[in-house]
Amino acid sequence: MGLLQFLKSQFLCHLIMCYVFLVSGLIVNLIQICTLPLWLVSKQLARKINIRLAYCIASQMVAALEWWSGTECTLYTDPKRYPLYGKENAIVVLNHTFEIDFLCGWTFCERFGVLGSSKVLAKRELAYVPVIGWMWYFLEIVFCKRKWEEDRTTVAQSLQKLRDYPENYWFLLFCEGTRFTPKKHQFSMQIAESKGLPKLKYHLLPRTKGFYVTVQNLRGTAAAIYDSTLNFRNNEVPTLLGIINGKKYHADLYVRRIPLESVPEDEAECAAWLHKLYQEKDGFQEQYAQTGHFPGPIMSPPRRPWSLINWLFWSCVVLYPLGLLIAQMLSSGSVLTIAAAVVVCSAVSMGMRWMIGQTEIDKSSNYGIKAAPLNNN
Numbered sequence: 017m018g019l020l021q022f023l024k025s026q027f028l029c030h031l032i033m034c035y036v037f038l039v040s041g042l043i044v045n046l047i048q049i050c051t052l053p054l055w056l057v058s059k060q061l062a063r064k065i066n067i068r069l070a071y072c073i074a075s076q077m078v079a080a081l082e083w084w085s086g087t088e089c090t091l092y093t094d095p096k097r098y099p100l101y102g103k104e105n106a107i108v109v110l111n112h113t114f115e116i117d118f119l120c121g122w123t124f125c126e127r128f129g130v131l132g133s134s135k136v137l138a139k140r141e142l143a144y145v146p147v148i149g150w151m152w153y154f155l156e157i158v159f160c161k162r163k164w165e166e167d168r169t170t171v172a173q174s175l176q177k178l179r180d181y182p183e184n185y186w187f188l189l190f191c192e193g194t195r196f197t198p199k200k201h202q203f204s205m206q207i208a209e210s211k212g213l214p215k216l217k218y219h220l221l222p223r224t225k226g227f228y229v230t231v232q233n234l235r236g237t238a239a240a241i242y243d244s245t246l247n248f249r250n251n252e253v254p255t256l257l258g259i260i261n262g263k264k265y266h267a268d269l270y271v272r273r274i275p276l277e278s279v280p281e282d283e284a285e286c287a288a289w290l291h292k293l294y295q296e297k298d299g300f301q302e303q304y305a306q307t308g309h310f311p312g313p314i315m316s317p318p319r320r321p322w323s324l325i326n327w328l329f330w331s332c333v334v335l336y337p338l339g340l341l342i343a344q345m346l347s348s349g350s351v352l353t354i355a356a357a358v359v360v361c362s363a364v365s366m367g368m369r370w371m372i373g374q375t376e377i378d379k380s381s382n383y384g385i386k387a388a389p390l391n392n393n
């Protein structure tokens with residue numbers, strides 16, 4: 017193990033990274049709150065400012081993936097469609113299989129210049145995660161309770177608000193609704209069977225209502241569906257803790273651009289269309305399992321320096337006062353002050369561990385297990 021790799025695995029480095037992320041994130045959240053009055057005066061200006069503020073937070077995690085862990089991200093896609101990416105609004109449909117799938121998504125957003133503005137249909141619980149969840153509030157992220165009776169109006173209303181969004185965005189939909197686990201897969205395939213749908217090997221049965229309502233509300237605003245299928249080389253199981261420890265992974269993403277007009281307007285036909293899409297995605301994963309690559313040529317956008325520059329900037333801003341504080345504390349020699357500092361550090365590291373836990377599949381919700389009608393049998 018080289019010196020750099022050794023350093024990357026040290027707890028002190030992780031503590032410093034988490035400190036930078038947390039403190040800079042809270043500063044950004046505070047500035048976001050200060051933009052509230054601006055929404056009344058100029059909504060579009062407030063949105064543009066919040067896009068840049070969100071970039072300050074999200075790109076730190078992207079920098080951790082690209083520059084700290086050195087993870088490589090390869091894009092398989094049609095070269096004719098490539099110039100459109102980042103230049104239009106799109107609905108991204110992605111498999112929900114890996115703990116860092118959202119982070120790989122963010123990395124591609126960064127490379128195509130839409131990181132600050134990108135959106136997702138996210139479960140309500142994530143709105144309460146400090147820094148990221150609070151930032152999403154100002155980004156007009158669409159939250160759902162995963163209870164259709166309650167979501168049908170709120171989700172549609174939130175989507176309608178995005179129709180006059182001032183910058184291009186990608187709207188991410190994990191149609192499976194929850195992370196893949198063998199147990200959830202077993203339940204969802206029972207449902208597929210009861211509906212007479214073909215079984216999927218690598219995906220859960222997609223939920224069609226969120227997809228339908230998104231397509232209907234963004235018609236005329238989003239130009240296309242980006243059907244995206246993600247996998248990792250060598251059967252790796254990537255984690256956020258792995259990234260923080262400096263472990264390098266290799267992500268492969270296959271993207272097909274499908275014009276939005278080709279998605280049926282009728283709800284039942286739209287649902288059938290999505291089921292067919294997932295059968296095709298399953299085929300791509302099968303090909304990946306057999307051959308180690310997705311169909312189509314490789315058109316990888318290179319990583320850009322901005323995420324690293326942003327990270328270094330915020331590190332300087334928040335580490336300098338910390339250095340002064342530590343020096344002052346040590347020179348004071350007060351045992352009480354040092355003990356208080358140790359308590360604060362422990363609390364921060366526990367808080368960060370809880371946040372990282374939000375990404376872990378073994379802490380995943382029971383959604384898709386307990387709500388399944390077949391559960392009662």
Ligand SMILES: CCCCC/C=C\C/C=C\CCCCCCCC(=O)SCCNC(=O)CCNC(=O)[C@H](O)C(C)(C)COP(=O)(O)OP(=O)(O)OC[C@H]1O[C@@H](n2cnc3c(N)ncnc32)[C@H](O)[C@@H]1OP(=O)(O)O
Pocket residue numbers: 108110118120121122124125134135136137138139142160161162163164165167186187188189190191192193194203204207221222223224225226227244269383384385387388389
């Ligand atoms: C590559 C580039 C990437 C670009 C990235 C771009 C942007 C990045 C931005 C941000 C990144 C941050 C990422 C954060 C990630 C957070 C993600 C999440 O939180 S995922 C969870 C929330 N999202 C969703 O759930 C979306 C999908 N869900 C839906 O669409 C749902 O329909 C719903 C709208 C949420 C409503 O939920 P509800 O439970 O009420 O669902 P349904 O009524 O649809 O469910 C019943 C329906 O489903 C069938 N079904 C299938 N399997 C099951 C099962 N296991 N149990 C029960 N029912 C199941 C069932 O038969 C019903 O079918 P039908 O509709 O035909 O009656």
Ligand SMILES: CCCCCCCCCCCCCCCCCC(=O)OC[C@@H](O)COP(=O)(O)O
Pocket residue numbers: 033034037076077080115118139142145148190193194195260368371372374375379380381382383
């Ligand atoms: C610079 C880097 C420093 C690293 C510091 C670490 C910061 C930690 C930040 C945690 C960020 C939390 C963002 C949460 C995104 C989780 C996305 C996700 O995958 O959610 C799961 C849901 O889709 C489905 O939920 P389940 O039903 O499976 O349950």
